[in-house]
Amino acid sequence: MTSIRTLCLALVLVAFAHAGSALAAEDIVRTNGAVATTAGGKYDRLATTNGSIRLADGVTAGPASTVNGSITAGNDVTGERLSTVNGSIRIGERARISGSVETVNGSVLIDRGSRIGGDVGNVNGAMGLIATEVLGDIEMSNGDLTVGIGSHVHGGVRVRKAGSNWMPIRVSTRRQRVIIGPGAVVEGPLAFEREVVLYVHDTARIGEVTGAEPVRYSTPTAPPRGED
Structure with missing residues (x-):
């Protein structure tokens, strides 16, 4: 009985580990090219040097930055900071930007x-x-x-x-x-x-x-x- 309980506990822990990895936010960092996100997705840092950044509706993200390119955030976006050098910034409705x-x-x-x-x-x-x-x-x-x-x-x-x-x-x-x-x-x-x-x-x-x-x-x- 003890071994069965141990096995069940191990399976539960593995399931939680896989769930956590599936929900983990990802970085998208590149030098050239646009950065696109998926609606409702979770991301950490979003960055490029030459290219635009698009935060789709409902995205949660960390800081987003580019040098040559615009930043567009859809509706209900949650983020930390938006910055560019050469480009416009457009933010949709009900956004929450902490920085x-x-x-x-x-x-x-x-x-x-x-x-x-x-x-x-x-x-x-x-x-x-x-x-x-x-x-x-x-x-x-x-x-x-x-x-x-x-x-x-x-x-x-x-x-x-x-x-x-x-x-x-x-x-x-x-x-x-x-x-x-x-x-x-x-x-x-x-x-x-x-x-x-x-x-x-x-x-x-x-x-x-x-x-x-x-x-x-x-x-x-x-x-x-x-x-x-």
């Missing part, structure tokens, strides 16, 4: 219901949040910013003047538009080191502003671009 979301040359768009645990930043490119929560700061240099309807930034917003320490970028001569939309909140200070047009909805709440004069509006969308 920062950063690019140098590329736009950033984060869709409704998402939550970013760190900073969101870029140097050259537009940025848009739709009903998104950001626990850190927003930093950028050259591009329009929309903190869209119902978004909540716990930190501040800083628009930096591009310096010589950045790689060469093409700086637009038109003034940047910064829009804080209906019901949006920016708890921290808003600091502008270059000229911007700052539109703030009547229902929005913002911190102290330096370097710009807020222009209030009450329509569902910000005034159309005119001479700014």
Whole structure:
């Protein structure tokens, strides 16, 4: 009887071991080529040098990074950090990113219901949040910013003047538009080191502003671009 119990216990342990290995997250790391994931899959590090990264719907992953390529995350994605140098970042609905979301040359768009645990930043490119929560700061240099309807930034917003320490970028001569939309909140200070047009909805709440004069509006969308 003892031997049978021992054998059964051994079989159970083997079954658990196989189950654990089947559920173990995998790394996808390469130098050239895109990184693709399977919906609902679990991954650790996702990285490439020359290529895009795609996080399918429902993916759970560790940090995802590339140098030359975009990063696209679908709906209900859970991740640690998203970063690229030359490429855009697109995040779908209800994403949970525990760290920062950063690019140098590329736009950033984060869709409704998402939550970013760190900073969101870029140097050259537009940025848009739709009903998104950001626990850190927003930093950028050259591009329009929309903190869209119902978004909540716990930190501040800083628009930096591009310096010589950045790689060469093409700086637009038109003034940047910064829009804080209906019901949006920016708890921290808003600091502008270059000229911007700052539109703030009547229902929005913002911190102290330096370097710009807020222009209030009450329509569902910000005034159309005119001479700014």
